[in-house]
Amino acid sequence: MTHFILRICLGVILIMPAFTPYTPAYAxxxxxxxxxxxxxxxxxxxxxxxxTMYHKGRPKGNMTITxxxxxxxxxxxxxxxxxxxxxxxxxxxxxxxxxxxxxDVKRPVNIRMLADALQGVTNAVLKHKEARVLISDVIVxxx
Numbered sequence: 056m057t058h059f060i061l062r063i064c065l066g067v068i069l070i071m072p073a074f075t076p077y078t079p080a081y082a083x084x085x086x087x088x089x090x091x092x093x094x095x096x097x098x099x100x101x102x103x104x105x106x107t108m109y110h111k112g113r114p115k116g117n118m119t120i121t122x123x124x125x126x127x128x129x130x131x132x133x134x135x136x137x138x139x140x141x142x143x144x145x146x147x148x149x150x151x152x153x154x155x156x157x158x159d160v161k162r163p164v165n166i167r168m169l170a171d172a173l174q175g176v177t178n179a180v181l182k183h184k185e186a187r188v189l190i191s192d193v194i195v196x197x198x
Contacts (some may be wrong), residue, residue, distance in 0.1 A: 086178035092114045098189075099124040099135055102143055108160040108195055116160040120150060122173065131185045138180055145176045164193050 103121040126132040135142070137147070149172050158164055173188045 059150070063168075071155065097123060097125055097127050097132065097134070099139065099172070100128065101139070102198060104146045104150050106147060106154045108154050108158060110160045116195060116197040118154055118164065119192070119196075120146070120156070120169070120192045121160065121194075122128055122146070123191060124177070124191045125187040125189055128185055131181070133182060135186055141180050142177065145180050146173055149173060149176045160195060160197055166190065166193060169193065 101122050101124055105124070106118050106120075107114045108116040108118050110116075122136060127133045127167070153169060153172055157168065170188060170190055173190070177186050177188050178184050
């Protein structure tokens, strides 16, 4: 009986960190143009983008991109949340185009090129330049 209770307590203790609100995107509070600190509500978590990576024209792996969108204006933030499915689709299409035309599974990914391309897609979909794309992870898996 005591082993059972001990296991339950241990399980609860191990699961608790998964429910904490701390994430790397919020770890460093950035300053707004007004001098105010950015809040957690300014960030929109985008579903991970997973695309196929190629080597010499053949599929040889995949690339997973984890990103967050930062919008400080509340009205434009609501618009960005509304357009999130379109943004996700545009991110997948642009990342897929880049992975097929420019990136190779055997070489490191050019993060600057990827960030600039995703920022351009964001500006085109939202029709303003107030949103900022923050890339937190790019993982390439070989087959």
